[in-house]
Amino acid sequence: MRRIERGAIPLQARRELYKRQNAATSQELARDEWNKYRRSVKSKTVVDALKSAVGVRQRCLYCCDSRSADVDHFVPIAIDFTKAFRWANFIWVCPECNRRKGKRFPLDPSGAPLIIDPTRVDPWDHLILDTTTGLLAPRFLDDDFDAMGEATLDVLSCINFESVTEGRKRVVRRYYEAIDRVLEASGPKAFAALAREVEEDEYGVSGWFALREGASEDKFIQLRESYPNCWRTFVRLALRN
Structure with a gap:
Protein backbone atom coordinates (compact mmCIF):
# COMPACT_ATOMS: atom_id res chain seq x y z
CA MET A 1 0.00 0.00 0.00
CA PHE A 161 0.39 -12.89 1.06
CA GLU A 162 3.77 -14.47 0.34
CA SER A 163 3.86 -13.24 -3.26
CA VAL A 164 3.38 -9.67 -2.05
CA THR A 165 5.86 -9.82 0.82
CA GLU A 166 8.46 -11.28 -1.56
CA GLY A 167 7.97 -8.23 -3.76
CA ARG A 168 8.61 -5.90 -0.83
CA LYS A 169 11.68 -7.89 0.19
CA ARG A 170 13.00 -7.59 -3.35
CA VAL A 171 12.62 -3.80 -3.27
CA VAL A 172 14.32 -3.65 0.14
CA ARG A 173 17.27 -5.71 -1.17
CA ARG A 174 17.61 -3.40 -4.16
CA TYR A 175 17.79 -0.37 -1.85
CA TYR A 176 20.46 -2.06 0.28
CA GLU A 177 22.50 -2.90 -2.82
CA ALA A 178 22.16 0.61 -4.23
CA ILE A 179 23.26 2.20 -0.95
CA ASP A 180 26.20 -0.21 -0.68
CA ARG A 181 27.33 1.00 -4.12
CA VAL A 182 27.07 4.63 -2.97
CA LEU A 183 29.06 3.92 0.20
CA GLU A 184 31.70 1.90 -1.63
CA ALA A 185 32.10 3.83 -4.86
CA SER A 186 30.29 7.15 -4.48
CA GLY A 187 30.15 9.21 -7.66
CA PRO A 188 27.32 10.27 -10.00
CA LYS A 189 26.57 6.76 -11.30
CA ALA A 190 26.01 5.32 -7.84
CA PHE A 191 23.84 8.31 -6.87
CA ALA A 192 21.82 7.97 -10.07
CA ALA A 193 21.30 4.24 -9.46
CA LEU A 194 19.83 4.95 -6.01
CA ALA A 195 17.56 7.63 -7.46
CA ARG A 196 16.38 5.16 -10.08
CA GLU A 197 15.41 2.67 -7.37
CA VAL A 198 13.17 5.28 -5.79
CA GLU A 199 11.55 6.14 -9.10
CA GLU A 200 10.87 2.46 -9.81
CA ASP A 201 9.67 1.63 -6.29
CA GLU A 202 6.02 0.59 -6.63
CA TYR A 203 5.57 -0.51 -3.01
CA GLY A 204 6.18 2.85 -1.35
CA VAL A 205 9.18 1.43 0.55
CA SER A 206 11.17 4.61 -0.10
CA GLY A 207 8.92 6.47 2.32
CA TRP A 208 9.68 3.92 5.04
CA PHE A 209 13.42 4.44 4.67
CA ALA A 210 13.38 8.17 4.06
CA LEU A 211 10.78 9.37 6.54
CA ARG A 212 10.00 6.59 9.01
CA GLU A 213 11.78 4.06 11.22
CA GLY A 214 13.72 2.69 8.26
CA ALA A 215 15.84 5.84 8.32
CA SER A 216 17.45 4.58 11.55
CA GLU A 217 18.93 1.47 9.88
CA ASP A 218 22.72 1.49 9.76
CA LYS A 219 23.01 1.76 5.98
CA PHE A 220 20.74 4.78 5.85
CA ILE A 221 22.49 6.45 8.79
CA GLN A 222 25.81 6.01 6.96
CA LEU A 223 24.31 7.45 3.79
CA ARG A 224 22.93 10.46 5.66
CA GLU A 225 26.20 11.15 7.48
CA SER A 226 28.61 10.46 4.61
CA TYR A 227 26.65 11.91 1.69
CA PRO A 228 24.14 14.46 3.01
CA ASN A 229 23.34 15.82 -0.45
CA CYS A 230 22.58 12.34 -1.74
CA TRP A 231 20.40 11.74 1.32
CA ARG A 232 18.44 14.94 0.74
CA THR A 233 17.85 13.92 -2.87
CA PHE A 234 16.69 10.49 -1.69
CA VAL A 235 14.19 12.05 0.72
CA ARG A 236 12.94 14.51 -1.88
CA LEU A 237 12.33 11.70 -4.39
CA ALA A 238 10.63 9.57 -1.73
CA LEU A 239 8.24 12.42 -0.98
CA ARG A 240 7.26 12.53 -4.64
CA ASN A 241 6.98 8.75 -5.09
Whole structure:
Protein backbone atom coordinates (compact mmCIF):
# COMPACT_ATOMS: atom_id res chain seq x y z
CA MET A 1 0.00 0.00 0.00
CA ARG A 2 1.44 3.36 -1.00
CA ARG A 3 0.35 6.96 -0.95
CA ILE A 4 -0.57 8.55 -4.29
CA GLU A 5 -1.99 11.85 -5.47
CA ARG A 6 -5.38 11.38 -7.05
CA GLY A 7 -5.28 14.26 -9.53
CA ALA A 8 -8.32 15.67 -11.33
CA ILE A 9 -10.62 14.68 -14.18
CA PRO A 10 -12.03 16.88 -16.96
CA LEU A 11 -15.17 18.89 -16.32
CA GLN A 12 -17.16 16.84 -18.83
CA ALA A 13 -16.36 13.63 -16.97
CA ARG A 14 -17.39 15.25 -13.69
CA ARG A 15 -20.69 16.30 -15.21
CA GLU A 16 -21.34 12.77 -16.39
CA LEU A 17 -20.68 11.40 -12.91
CA TYR A 18 -22.99 14.03 -11.42
CA LYS A 19 -25.77 13.13 -13.85
CA ARG A 20 -25.41 9.43 -13.08
CA GLN A 21 -25.41 10.05 -9.34
CA ASN A 22 -28.65 12.02 -9.59
CA ALA A 23 -30.26 9.03 -11.31
CA ALA A 24 -29.04 6.65 -8.56
CA THR A 25 -31.74 7.27 -5.97
CA SER A 26 -31.43 3.89 -4.26
CA GLN A 27 -28.82 1.22 -3.69
CA GLU A 28 -30.30 -0.99 -6.40
CA LEU A 29 -30.49 1.85 -8.93
CA ALA A 30 -26.97 2.96 -8.05
CA ARG A 31 -25.62 -0.52 -8.72
CA ASP A 32 -27.49 -0.82 -12.02
CA GLU A 33 -26.42 2.65 -13.09
CA TRP A 34 -22.81 1.90 -12.19
CA ASN A 35 -22.78 -1.32 -14.22
CA LYS A 36 -24.17 0.55 -17.24
CA TYR A 37 -21.61 3.31 -16.80
CA ARG A 38 -18.65 0.91 -16.59
CA ARG A 39 -19.74 -0.80 -19.81
CA SER A 40 -20.03 2.52 -21.61
CA VAL A 41 -17.28 4.47 -23.36
CA LYS A 42 -18.06 7.42 -21.09
CA SER A 43 -16.22 5.72 -18.21
CA LYS A 44 -12.96 5.64 -20.18
CA THR A 45 -11.87 9.13 -19.09
CA VAL A 46 -12.25 8.23 -15.42
CA VAL A 47 -10.53 4.87 -15.81
CA ASP A 48 -7.66 6.45 -17.75
CA ALA A 49 -7.20 9.03 -14.98
CA LEU A 50 -7.05 6.27 -12.35
CA LYS A 51 -4.54 4.35 -14.45
CA SER A 52 -2.39 7.44 -14.89
CA ALA A 53 -2.25 7.99 -11.13
CA VAL A 54 -0.84 4.54 -10.31
CA GLY A 55 1.96 4.52 -12.90
CA VAL A 56 3.11 2.56 -15.92
CA ARG A 57 3.02 -0.92 -14.38
CA GLN A 58 -0.51 -0.42 -13.06
CA ARG A 59 0.16 -1.85 -9.60
CA CYS A 60 -2.84 -2.23 -7.29
CA LEU A 61 -3.11 0.64 -4.81
CA TYR A 62 -3.85 -1.75 -1.96
CA CYS A 63 -1.41 -4.66 -2.32
CA CYS A 64 1.00 -2.89 -4.77
CA ASP A 65 1.85 -6.29 -6.25
CA SER A 66 -0.83 -7.44 -8.67
CA ARG A 67 -1.93 -5.55 -11.74
CA SER A 68 -4.92 -3.26 -11.29
CA ALA A 69 -7.90 -4.06 -13.44
CA ASP A 70 -11.01 -2.52 -11.90
CA VAL A 71 -12.52 0.34 -9.91
CA ASP A 72 -13.15 -0.23 -6.22
CA HIS A 73 -15.65 2.02 -4.47
CA PHE A 74 -13.70 2.88 -1.34
CA VAL A 75 -17.02 3.39 0.45
CA PRO A 76 -18.99 0.46 -1.02
CA ILE A 77 -22.30 1.08 -2.77
CA ALA A 78 -23.87 -1.26 -0.22
CA ILE A 79 -22.79 1.10 2.56
CA ASP A 80 -23.55 4.46 0.93
CA PHE A 81 -25.04 4.50 -2.58
CA THR A 82 -24.76 8.31 -2.70
CA LYS A 83 -21.00 7.90 -3.24
CA ALA A 84 -21.36 5.51 -6.20
CA PHE A 85 -20.27 8.20 -8.68
CA ARG A 86 -17.95 10.32 -6.55
CA TRP A 87 -14.52 10.70 -8.16
CA ALA A 88 -12.89 10.85 -4.72
CA ASN A 89 -14.41 7.43 -3.90
CA PHE A 90 -12.70 5.51 -6.74
CA ILE A 91 -9.62 3.35 -6.14
CA TRP A 92 -7.84 1.49 -8.99
CA VAL A 93 -7.16 -2.03 -7.67
CA CYS A 94 -6.51 -5.66 -8.60
CA PRO A 95 -9.35 -8.23 -8.74
CA GLU A 96 -8.08 -10.05 -5.62
CA CYS A 97 -8.13 -6.95 -3.41
CA ASN A 98 -11.45 -5.85 -4.89
CA ARG A 99 -13.01 -9.23 -4.13
CA ARG A 100 -11.65 -9.42 -0.58
CA LYS A 101 -12.78 -5.94 0.32
CA GLY A 102 -16.22 -6.27 -1.26
CA LYS A 103 -18.81 -4.87 1.14
CA ARG A 104 -16.50 -5.04 4.16
CA PHE A 105 -16.05 -1.52 5.46
CA PRO A 106 -15.45 -1.26 9.23
CA LEU A 107 -16.04 2.08 10.92
CA ASP A 108 -14.79 3.54 14.19
CA PRO A 109 -17.23 4.63 16.93
CA SER A 110 -17.55 8.08 15.30
CA GLY A 111 -18.46 6.54 11.93
CA ALA A 112 -15.10 7.26 10.25
CA PRO A 113 -13.61 4.60 7.92
CA LEU A 114 -11.04 2.24 9.45
CA ILE A 115 -9.63 1.05 6.13
CA ILE A 116 -6.72 3.16 4.85
CA ASP A 117 -7.50 5.20 1.75
CA PRO A 118 -4.06 5.65 0.14
CA THR A 119 -5.28 8.65 -1.87
CA ARG A 120 -5.98 10.53 1.38
CA VAL A 121 -3.74 8.99 4.04
CA ASP A 122 -0.06 8.02 4.17
CA PRO A 123 -0.19 4.28 4.96
CA TRP A 124 3.02 4.61 7.01
CA ASP A 125 1.03 6.65 9.54
CA HIS A 126 -0.72 3.41 10.46
CA LEU A 127 1.56 0.56 9.31
CA ILE A 128 5.13 -0.60 9.92
CA LEU A 129 7.39 -2.68 7.70
CA ASP A 130 9.48 -5.66 8.76
CA THR A 131 12.30 -5.37 6.22
CA THR A 132 13.46 -8.93 6.93
CA THR A 133 10.17 -10.62 6.06
CA GLY A 134 8.45 -7.96 3.93
CA LEU A 135 5.41 -8.16 6.21
CA LEU A 136 3.31 -5.13 7.11
CA ALA A 137 1.90 -4.81 10.64
CA PRO A 138 -0.25 -2.23 12.42
CA ARG A 139 1.62 0.38 14.43
CA PHE A 140 1.57 -0.02 18.19
CA LEU A 141 0.26 3.13 19.87
CA ASP A 142 0.62 3.47 23.63
CA ASP A 143 -1.11 0.28 24.78
CA ASP A 144 -2.86 -0.99 21.66
CA PHE A 145 -2.48 -1.51 17.92
CA ASP A 146 -3.40 1.24 15.47
CA ALA A 147 -7.07 0.67 14.63
CA MET A 148 -6.77 1.65 10.97
CA GLY A 149 -3.71 -0.49 10.41
CA GLU A 150 -5.34 -3.45 12.11
CA ALA A 151 -8.64 -3.15 10.22
CA THR A 152 -6.90 -2.66 6.87
CA LEU A 153 -4.76 -5.77 7.25
CA ASP A 154 -7.77 -7.76 8.44
CA VAL A 155 -9.97 -6.84 5.46
CA LEU A 156 -7.16 -6.82 2.88
CA SER A 157 -5.24 -9.83 4.16
CA CYS A 158 -3.74 -10.36 0.70
CA ILE A 159 -1.44 -7.41 1.47
CA ASN A 160 0.64 -9.93 3.43
CA PHE A 161 0.39 -12.89 1.06
CA GLU A 162 3.77 -14.47 0.34
CA SER A 163 3.86 -13.24 -3.26
CA VAL A 164 3.38 -9.67 -2.05
CA THR A 165 5.86 -9.82 0.82
CA GLU A 166 8.46 -11.28 -1.56
CA GLY A 167 7.97 -8.23 -3.76
CA ARG A 168 8.61 -5.90 -0.83
CA LYS A 169 11.68 -7.89 0.19
CA ARG A 170 13.00 -7.59 -3.35
CA VAL A 171 12.62 -3.80 -3.27
CA VAL A 172 14.32 -3.65 0.14
CA ARG A 173 17.27 -5.71 -1.17
CA ARG A 174 17.61 -3.40 -4.16
CA TYR A 175 17.79 -0.37 -1.85
CA TYR A 176 20.46 -2.06 0.28
CA GLU A 177 22.50 -2.90 -2.82
CA ALA A 178 22.16 0.61 -4.23
CA ILE A 179 23.26 2.20 -0.95
CA ASP A 180 26.20 -0.21 -0.68
CA ARG A 181 27.33 1.00 -4.12
CA VAL A 182 27.07 4.63 -2.97
CA LEU A 183 29.06 3.92 0.20
CA GLU A 184 31.70 1.90 -1.63
CA ALA A 185 32.10 3.83 -4.86
CA SER A 186 30.29 7.15 -4.48
CA GLY A 187 30.15 9.21 -7.66
CA PRO A 188 27.32 10.27 -10.00
CA LYS A 189 26.57 6.76 -11.30
CA ALA A 190 26.01 5.32 -7.84
CA PHE A 191 23.84 8.31 -6.87
CA ALA A 192 21.82 7.97 -10.07
CA ALA A 193 21.30 4.24 -9.46
CA LEU A 194 19.83 4.95 -6.01
CA ALA A 195 17.56 7.63 -7.46
CA ARG A 196 16.38 5.16 -10.08
CA GLU A 197 15.41 2.67 -7.37
CA VAL A 198 13.17 5.28 -5.79
CA GLU A 199 11.55 6.14 -9.10
CA GLU A 200 10.87 2.46 -9.81
CA ASP A 201 9.67 1.63 -6.29
CA GLU A 202 6.02 0.59 -6.63
CA TYR A 203 5.57 -0.51 -3.01
CA GLY A 204 6.18 2.85 -1.35
CA VAL A 205 9.18 1.43 0.55
CA SER A 206 11.17 4.61 -0.10
CA GLY A 207 8.92 6.47 2.32
CA TRP A 208 9.68 3.92 5.04
CA PHE A 209 13.42 4.44 4.67
CA ALA A 210 13.38 8.17 4.06
CA LEU A 211 10.78 9.37 6.54
CA ARG A 212 10.00 6.59 9.01
CA GLU A 213 11.78 4.06 11.22
CA GLY A 214 13.72 2.69 8.26
CA ALA A 215 15.84 5.84 8.32
CA SER A 216 17.45 4.58 11.55
CA GLU A 217 18.93 1.47 9.88
CA ASP A 218 22.72 1.49 9.76
CA LYS A 219 23.01 1.76 5.98
CA PHE A 220 20.74 4.78 5.85
CA ILE A 221 22.49 6.45 8.79
CA GLN A 222 25.81 6.01 6.96
CA LEU A 223 24.31 7.45 3.79
CA ARG A 224 22.93 10.46 5.66
CA GLU A 225 26.20 11.15 7.48
CA SER A 226 28.61 10.46 4.61
CA TYR A 227 26.65 11.91 1.69
CA PRO A 228 24.14 14.46 3.01
CA ASN A 229 23.34 15.82 -0.45
CA CYS A 230 22.58 12.34 -1.74
CA TRP A 231 20.40 11.74 1.32
CA ARG A 232 18.44 14.94 0.74
CA THR A 233 17.85 13.92 -2.87
CA PHE A 234 16.69 10.49 -1.69
CA VAL A 235 14.19 12.05 0.72
CA ARG A 236 12.94 14.51 -1.88
CA LEU A 237 12.33 11.70 -4.39
CA ALA A 238 10.63 9.57 -1.73
CA LEU A 239 8.24 12.42 -0.98
CA ARG A 240 7.26 12.53 -4.64
CA ASN A 241 6.98 8.75 -5.09
